[in-house]
Amino acid sequence: MSILASFHWGWLLGAAVLGLIIGWVSIARRSDGLSLRTMRWSLAAISALVAIAVARLLPGRLGYWLDLGLLLGLCYVIGCVAGAWLRERVVARAVAKASASGS
Amino acid sequence: MPDQRPPGIFKWSRRWAPGLIPLVIIWALAGWNGTVPFEAGLAAQGRNAIKDTVLDGASVMVEGRDIRLSANAFSEEGRLSALAAVEAIPGVRLVNDATGLLPEAKPFIWTADRDVVRVTLGGTAPLPAARARLMEAARNDLPGVEIADRMTFARGALPRFEAAAVLLIDQLPRLKEAKISISDGNVKLNGMASEIGGREAITAALRNLPEGFSVAENIVQAPPYIFRINKDPVVATLTLSGYVPDNNVHAAIVAAIGRKFSGEKIVDNLKASVGAPAGFANAVMTALGSLSRLSTGSLLISDREVRLSGDALYEAAANQLRESAGGSLPQNWTYKADVSVRPAASAVDSTICQQLFSELLGKERIRFESGKTDISPDSVGLLDRLIATTLRCPSTSIEIAGHTDTDGEGAANLALSQKRAEAVLNYLIRAGLSSERLTAVGYGSEQPLASNDTSEGKAQNRRIDFVVK
Incomplete structure (x- = not known):
């Protein structure tokens, strides 16, 4: 995996930056996003894909592309988490400052 | 008062789906751009990993992160080692x-x-290194000759195969045409x-074949073993080659x-070489006697065949020479004669006749076996010349006078x-001469x-003279 990461580091970085942006904006969005049911199915599908990758079930290029996709997805998720967490920190600080000045 | 609790990763993640479309685009682009170079890199590493392992027909195919290794190994150990080397390459998923x-x-x-222009090495060789060494041995032994490599690989060679093969390759320069296996x-x-x-030389070299190898068949033809003498009476020369x-x-x-020919100059171009057929020396000695009876001609010995050609001095001599080589040839030897008769010389009177006899017997003597009355075979040429001279003297009576030295009793002498x-x-x-005009005394x-006091003098006194009466 480390070879894959070092070879595709540019694309992985791109996925992480994309995740950072999506995570950042996700805090401020009003919509609830995906339903719980969809989320559950999505998690199940991702788990299944990870299992297929770990078990090396897909041969040749398909297996390679699956590994690459999962790695990109992981970077995207890490980016999302980081973005959301940072935005949440910024929002919380702003709220704290507003309440302090209002009191 | 607003809710201070963090909304939670799970809640946020429900809003991350919009990024999936650009993520898929990134995925597609990464796959599109990176797959072939990534595979090429792995393939290069794969080839590098097995380059020190002895394999035949090795190929490394890469699909994604999976490597397919095709090769024929020379041993199970080598095969497993090649597989392990490929599996150890970082980034490889499956082999x-x-x-x-x-x-x-x-x-x-x-x-x-x-054959005339090239040497072809074929069959099977046990290892690439052995194959290369055999080719190198052939190139070293036969500079300037095209060497074709048709060898393939197989297991199962005897332990010292390479030494045996090199020894056989070393024999190729001695062969004009060869099929060796x-x-x-x-x-x-x-x-x-x-x-x-x-x-x-090849037969001798084959005695050094390594243990486990033996000669099952050795049918090497040799070029004919040639021995030739040309007799040229004009310049009184015998040319040996x-x-x-x-x-x-x-x-x-x-x-x-020296004994059979009188006074001819010898031009000796003979070379010493092995390969003479059995009985060569005896055959030459016999054939030399026949050649000495010719006025002009040649003797050719080619392997076990004796060929005599030229002119005899008179008809009876020609007939004898056509029939036999003048003695027994060794077993399995053949004799071919192409003998004609020299044109008869003109008749001469008795004075010249005596002169001719004296000239002939002045140069050499009729030889006998020691203490016996048997004429030595060395004297057949001289006797033929005496007969030919006698034939030129048809009207003369000739006394054949025998003389001895003083050794022994007078009556016995x-x-x-x-x-x-x-x-x-x-x-x-x-x-064929008439006995009427010949007497023996x-x-x-x-x-x-x-003088009979010296051995040289005695030798001169032991003689046969032809005296014209």
Whole structure:
């Protein structure tokens, strides 16, 4: 995996930056996003894909592309988490400052 | 008061789906751009990993992160080592094993063929290194000759195969044409040696084959073993060419020529070489006697065939020479004669006739076996010339006079000289001369030519004279 990461580091970085942006904006969005049911199915599908990758079930290029996709997805998720967490920190600080000045 | 609790990763993640579309685009772009270079990089590493392992027909195919290794290994150990080396490459996900062991050749056959322009090494070799060394040996032994490599690989060679094959390759320069094979431990050679002695040298070299190898067939033809003498009476020269087995035979032949030919100059171009057929020396000695009876001609010995051609001095001599070589040839030898008769010389009167006899007998003497009355075979040439001279003197009576030295009793010497003179007379009569004008007289030691006090003088006194009456 480390070879894959070092070879595709540019694309992985791109996925992480994309995740950072999506995570950042996700805090401020009003919509609830995906339903719980969809989320559950999505998690199940991702788990299944990870299992297929770990078990090396897909041969040749398909297996390679699956590994690459999962790695990109992981970077995207890490980016999302980081973005959301940072935005949440910024929002919380702003709220704290507003309440302090209002009191 | 607003809710201070963090909304939670799970809640946020429900809003991350919009990024999936650009993520898929990134994925597609990464796959599109990176797959082929990534595979090429892995393939290069794969080839590098097995480069020190001895494999035949190795190929590394990469699909994604999976490597397919195809190769024929020379041993199970080598096969497993190649697989392990490929599996150890970082980034490799799966190794598809398409390796196998080379087939085992039974029998293990290796060949070397030589024709005029090229040498072809074929059959099977046990290892690439061995194959390269065999090619190198052939190139070193045969500079300037095209060497074709048709060898394939197989397992199953005997332990010292390479040494045996190199030894056989080393014989190729001695062969003009060759088909050589090793089948397990059996060595077969067919071909034509390029020079006299090549066949024997090859046979000697094959005794050094390594343990486990033996000669099953050795049919190497040699070029004919040639021995030739040309007799040219105009310049009184005997020209010797071709081969003799060794210096002893060479010396014996030259000595025999000295006894059988009188006064001819010898041009000796003989070379010593092995490869003479059995009985060569005896055959040459016999054939030299026949050649000495020709006025002009040649003797050619080619392997076991004796060919005599030229002009005899008279008809009876020609007939004798056509029938036989003048003695028994060794077994399995053949004799061919193409003999004609020299045109008869004009008749001469008795004075010239005596002069001719004196000239002939002044240069050499009729020889007899020691203490006996048998004429030596060395004197047949001289006797033919005496007969030819006698034929030129049709109107003269000739006394064949025998003489001895003073050794021994007088009566015995007289009897010996008489019998030797009669032996010569009988020889002349058998040659077709009329007995009416020939007489044989023995004088014992009564008419010495030189002093009997010295061995040289005695030798001069032991003689047969032809006296025109």
